[in-house]
Amino acid sequence: MRFLETLFRHPLVAILPVLVCLLVAGGYQASQPKSYTSTGSLYIDATVPGNSPTNTANQYVDPSTLQQSAIEELLTTRSFAIAVGAKGPLAAYLASHPRAESTGLAAVPLLSNLFSSSKGSVDDQIANNLPNMVTVVTGGPQVVNITVTAPSPSVAAGTAQAVIDEYASQTTAALTSTDQVAVRYYDQQLGQAEATLQQAQQQLSTYLAAHPTVPATGVGNASATELAQAVTLDTTSYQSVLSQYQSAELSLANVASQTGFQVLDAPSASATPVSSSKKLLETGLAGLVVGLLVSVLLITALTAADRTSRRAEDIRRTLGLEVAATIGRFPPSAAGTLRGNEL
Amino acid sequence: MTGEVVPSRLAPLSALHAARSQGSTRDKELDDAQAALQLVPPVLLRGAREVLQRIGQNGHGTYGVTSTVRGEGRTSIATALAIAEWLDHERRVVLVDLDLEQPSLHERLGLREGPGIRDLVQGHNSVEDYVQRIVGDVWLLSAGRSRDDAPRGLNRLAESTILSQLSEWADVAVFDLPPLLESVTGPEAARLCATPILVVRAGVAPMPQVKEAVERLAAPPPVILNGVRSAVPRWLRRSLGDTR
Numbered sequence: 001m002r003f004l005e006t007l008f009r010h011p012l013v014a015i016l017p018v019l020v021c022l023l024v025a026g027g028y029q030a031s032q033p034k035s036y037t038s039t040g041s042l043y044i045d046a047t048v049p050g051n052s053p054t055n056t057a058n059q060y061v062d063p064s065t066l067q068q069s070a071i072e073e074l075l076t077t078r079s080f081a082i083a084v085g086a087k088g089p090l091a092a093y094l095a096s097h098p099r100a101e102s103t104g105l106a107a108v109p110l111l112s113n114l115f116s117s118s119k120g121s122v123d124d125q126i127a128n129n130l131p132n133m134v135t136v137v138t139g140g141p142q143v144v145n146i147t148v149t150a151p152s153p154s155v156a157a158g159t160a161q162a163v164i165d166e167y168a169s170q171t172t173a174a175l176t177s178t179d180q181v182a183v184r185y186y187d188q189q190l191g192q193a194e195a196t197l198q199q200a201q202q203q204l205s206t207y208l209a210a211h212p213t214v215p216a217t218g219v220g221n222a223s224a225t226e227l228a229q230a231v232t233l234d235t236t237s238y239q240s241v242l243s244q245y246q247s248a249e250l251s252l253a254n255v256a257s258q259t260g261f262q263v264l265d266a267p268s269a270s271a272t273p274v275s276s277s278k279k280l281l282e283t284g285l286a287g288l289v290v291g292l293l294v295s296v297l298l299i300t301a302l303t304a305a306d307r308t309s310r311r312a313e314d315i316r317r318t319l320g321l322e323v324a325a326t327i328g329r330f331p332p333s334a335a336g337t338l339r340g341n342e343l
Numbered sequence: 344m345t346g347e348v349v350p351s352r353l354a355p356l357s358a359l360h361a362a363r364s365q366g367s368t369r370d371k372e373l374d375d376a377q378a379a380l381q382l383v384p385p386v387l388l389r390g391a392r393e394v395l396q397r398i399g400q401n402g403h404g405t406y407g408v409t410s411t412v413r414g415e416g417r418t419s420i421a422t423a424l425a426i427a428e429w430l431d432h433e434r435r436v437v438l439v440d441l442d443l444e445q446p447s448l449h450e451r452l453g454l455r456e457g458p459g460i461r462d463l464v465q466g467h468n469s470v471e472d473y474v475q476r477i478v479g480d481v482w483l484l485s486a487g488r489s490r491d492d493a494p495r496g497l498n499r500l501a502e503s504t505i506l507s508q509l510s511e512w513a514d515v516a517v518f519d520l521p522p523l524l525e526s527v528t529g530p531e532a533a534r535l536c537a538t539p540i541l542v543v544r545a546g547v548a549p550m551p552q553v554k555e556a557v558e559r560l561a562a563p564p565p566v567i568l569n570g571v572r573s574a575v576p577r578w579l580r581r582s583l584g585d586t587r
Contacts, residue, residue, distance in 0.1 A: 001575070001585065008574035307549040315543060315566055318550045319557055324397040324540070324565040327390035327420070329572040 005310055006303040013298050018291030025287025026280070035274045038156035039147040040164050040267035041139060042067065045260050062141040067261060071136045071146065071167055078127045080166060085126035088162030093155045094122045134163060143264065153269035160267030171259040179252035186245035193238040200231045375479035379430055382452075382478060383423040391423035392431065394567055398538060405510070407441070407536030409520035409529060409564075411556040415544035416569040418448055421519040424540075425481050434514035435480045437470075441500075441532045442521040443493035446486030452477055459487030464499035470508040482513065493521075497528045501535060523556035530559040544569045 007014055044063040074080040085091035135147045146163055150156035204227040208214060211221065218224030251258070309315050312323040380388070398406075408421040425436040440448035440459065449456050454475045463473050463484075474482040500506070509516045518536045523529040533539040541564040543553055557563065573580060 001580075001583065004575045004579070004583075005573060008576070306546075307551065308546045309543055309548075309550055309553065309568065310545050311571070312568055314550065315553075315568060319554055319563075319566070321557070321563055321566050323568050325390045325393035326568045326571050327416075328386050329545075329570045330384045330386045 002306070002310065003299060003303050006306065007299050010299070010302060013302065014295045017294035017298065018288065021287040021291030021294065022284060023287075025283045025290075029276065029280045029283040032276070032279070033151050034276075035149050035151060036153040036156045036270055036272075037147055037149050037274055038153065038160045038267040038269060039145050039265070040160045040263060041265040042144045042146070042164065042261045043264045044142045044144060045262065062138065063260075064138040064140060064142050064144045067144050068136050068138050071144070071163070074167065074170060075131045075134055075136070075163075078123075080170065081127045081130040082123050083169075084130060084159065084162045084166045085123070087166055088160075089155050089158040090126060090130070090150070090162070091122055093150075093152070094125050097151075130159075133159065144261070146267075148267070149274065153271055157267045157269040164263060164267070168259050168261075172256055175255045175258055176252065179248060179255055182248035183245070183252055186241060186248050189241045190238070190245045193234065193241045197231070197234040197238045200227070200234045203227050204231050372479075376430065379426045379478045379481065383419070383426050387419060387423040388427055388430075390567065390569075391420065391427040394540065394565065395424065395427055395431075398540075398565055404538065405506075405516040405518065405536040407518040407520045407533055407539040408542060409533050409539055409556075409560075410522050410542040410544070411548040411553045412525050413445075413522050415522070415542045415547055417442075417522070417542050418451055418519050420540075420542050420567060420569065421448075421517050422452070425515070425517045426478075428515045428517070429479050429481045432514075433480070435482070435512075436515045436517060437474060437482045437484055437509055437513040438477065439484045439509065439516055439518045440486040441497075441518045441528075441535070442526070443486050443496045443528060444521060444526055448519050449475075449483060449485040452483060454483055454485065457485055457488035459485035460500060460505070461487030461496050463487065463505055464496060464503055470505060470512050484509070493526075493528045494531070497531055497535075501531075506535060523559050524552060533560055539564045540567060541565070542567045542569050545571045 044067050082091075085094075133149050135149070137145050137147070139145045146160055148156045148160040148163065150159055204218075204224070207224055207227055208216060211224070214221040214224045216228075218226075218228040309318070312326055315321055315323050383391070406421075406424055408417045408424065410417045421438060425438045428434045428436045438448065440446045442448075443461065446456070446459075449459075454477070458473050460473075462468075463470065470484065473487075474484050477483050506516075516536070518532070520532045520536070520539065521529045523533065523541075526532075539560055541553075541557065541560070543566055545568060547570075548556075575585075
């Protein structure tokens with residue numbers, strides 16, 4: 001009851017923080033620059049070994065979910081973000097708009113100084129803001145949508161395309177690296193097989209030269225037969241290694257087509273800005289909650305600070321005395337000669 | 344006088360208004376009662392009657408109205424007690440300003456500053472010569488004009504026969520006492536009256552100070568909580584179970 005008394009005695013203390021917080025929230029939201037989105041859709045090829053659910057620990061994970069996780073993970077890395085910025089228009093945009101950041105904090109100078117990273121380099125800004133600008137969601141088991149929110153339509157579309165390109169580039173680089181290792185390995189194996197085969201052929205030739213009566217097939221001669229079989233075996237081995245080598249080379253040559261996804265919808269620039277009503281509602285609600293909290297804290301503090309008696313219960317509780325009479329407040333004009341009970 | 348309504352001093356306020364509205368001839372008593380009712384607001388008079396009922400003193404008595412600090416309504420309540428005693432019981436009441444440091448009762452009642460207690464304690468005069476009529480049979484003994492310091496004045500009062508003279512001359516003496524914590528003579532002045540009443544004004548003195556003031560009195564006093572007004576709307580208080 002004392003809390004309520006304080007609340008109704010100081011209504012401004014309760015109302016003002018709420019109003020101020022709502023105004024600040026509204027002002028902050030109103031000062032935000034317009035934002036535009038651009039979305040690109042990828043089709044994930046489930047037949048590519050890397051996208052196959054059977055290759056994962058959880059066989060129920062969709063190929064699109066695997067790719068979504070991979071893209072989101074890459075977005076958190078500085079090198080990927082900087083590469084995206086460099087490939088798309090984001091780096092140039094931030095360089096030409098030093099205080100423009102996707103978070104919009106630059107609109108409020110104080111907040112900008114407190115929370116933004118605008119004092120850092122363009123690379124820092126990209127690394128800090130790109131994960132907040134990009135949203136990766138699955139559109140189904142094999143579709144991934146990449147949406148970029150940016151201060152201009154061209155930056156949004158360019159950055160979305162850059163994310164896709166950089167992701168493809170990263171995937172290609174990884175596959176190229178793997179294939180190069182395979183090619184090098186099979187090349188080495190092929191060299192060894194070739195040397196072994198040549199050695200076997202040399203031994204057979206030497207033996208046949210020393211024994212002209214023995215036919216080239218070695219039939220009828222145990223040693224010649226053994227040498228001929230060794231040549232046949234080494235030839236088979238050589239051809240097998242050659243086949244694998246050629247397969248690895250082919251894979252390396254076609255690595256660009258083995259990224260595991262195709263671009264279904266390329267990102268396009270939309271001239272319509274994102275609706276701010278939802279953001280306004282969210283910011284307003286946040287302002288309301290903060291304002292109410294501040295009000296409650298202030299009223300609680302005022303209640304705790306008021307150590308005077310307000311009701312007969314206060315006298316009874318603190319002094320242990322019964323109140324003989326309670327006299328209500330009356331206006332000074334209610335008295336005649338007396339100027340009310342002000343003194 | 345036939346057909347005229349001449350209410351007695353015990354008549355309720357509505358009867359007085361009825362008599363007035365009928366254009367009856369006013370006698371002295373009616374005029375005095377009307378004047379007395381104009382001196383104190385009804386809410387204050389109700390509070391004074393409630394206190395008197397609780398204290399339950401009949402006939403002779405001395406009340407002292409004190410407070411923790413200044414500004415809690417001592418003077419108004421002392422006046423209301425005096426008026427209530429006269430209006431309800433037809434007693435002769437003397438209202439004594441014992442706040443010798445900052446006397447204000449005479450000013451509040453529109454009467455002369457003196458002569459009063461300070462002058463009385465210096466001579467061998469009779470109380471009757473120093474009282475001023477407020478209204479009806481309610482009289483004022485002001486603090487007086489003497490520049491004597493308050494503690495010494497109070498000591499002389501305690502040593503004199505003035506208090507016994509007051510008891511003999513009036514049925515009831517109501518003392519407007521100095522505050523207990525803001526006046527050096529507060530506790531000493533409170534000891535001069537049989538029933539000190541403590542006025543606590545809502546929202547003025549912190550409770551620890553009120554507690555300290557109570558401890559300076561010889562016995563736990565009756566308490567009047569003055570200036571109470573809830574800021575919470577009545578409907579909300581009722582819905583929370585507060586029926587007052």
